Amino acid sequence: MTKDGTDGKRALWMRSLGALMPAVTRPAFCRQSPAAAQIMADWADIVGPDLARCTVPRRLSAGVLTLGCAGPVAMELQHLAPELIARINRACGRDAVRSLKLVQDMVPGAPPPPRPARRDPPPPLPIPDMPDGPLKDALGALGARVRERARRT
Structure with missing residues (x-):
């Protein structure tokens, strides 16, 4: 036995990455569904760089995706909602999102509005x-x- 309580042989065994992933991802998936995690991680690829700069996915619950967006972008997103929902569902591989809820708030990483x-x-x-x-x-x-x-x- 070593000081850390394990036998020295255990460190020599190789384990596949796939065997380790459930233990690593379980805490994250307890807080969010796999579809929500995929949407959060791949947001810029799903909606494109222009919309990704002014929107942030906040949460996915019961088929409703809450998006944080900068003020005037909300109106544009209302018009793009059907196309945006189709893109998201194509990326997730199933009907994960049925509707969008738009919340106007400051987007992290966006520059603050200019002061006069x-x-x-x-x-x-x-x-x-x-x-x-x-x-x-x-x-x-x-x-x-x-x-x-x-x-x-």
């Missing part, structure tokens, strides 16, 4: 008939922003 460029506030408008103070400053700044916005439109 920060601008310096425009100089305040002069208000001659008012005494100096915080009210005059606030009204001058408000007038300058209103004028700036009117110029842009």
Whole structure:
């Protein structure tokens, strides 16, 4: 016996990879069905690189595939749903998906939406008939922003 409790001969036996796979995959398949695991793993190959960039399969339950997608892609996916379901079922080899549920959320790996460029506030408008103070400053700044916005439109 060795320190780890096994006899030294056990390490010399060769086992096929197929014999080891059930023990390795059992924990993953307890959480998800084999079809769901295949869809998650092969998503980019099933739907293509363009749709894979803006969609993520979230879960497959009772024939309903929940897809996370970026905002405007949801409408496009509604129109592509029959074709997308056919592609998924062709890849799985059976009718694993009957319908799609679209959830608009941020997709991991997608770039965040661009922030508007920060601008310096425009100089305040002069208000001659008012005494100096915080009210005059606030009204001058408000007038300058209103004028700036009117110029842009």
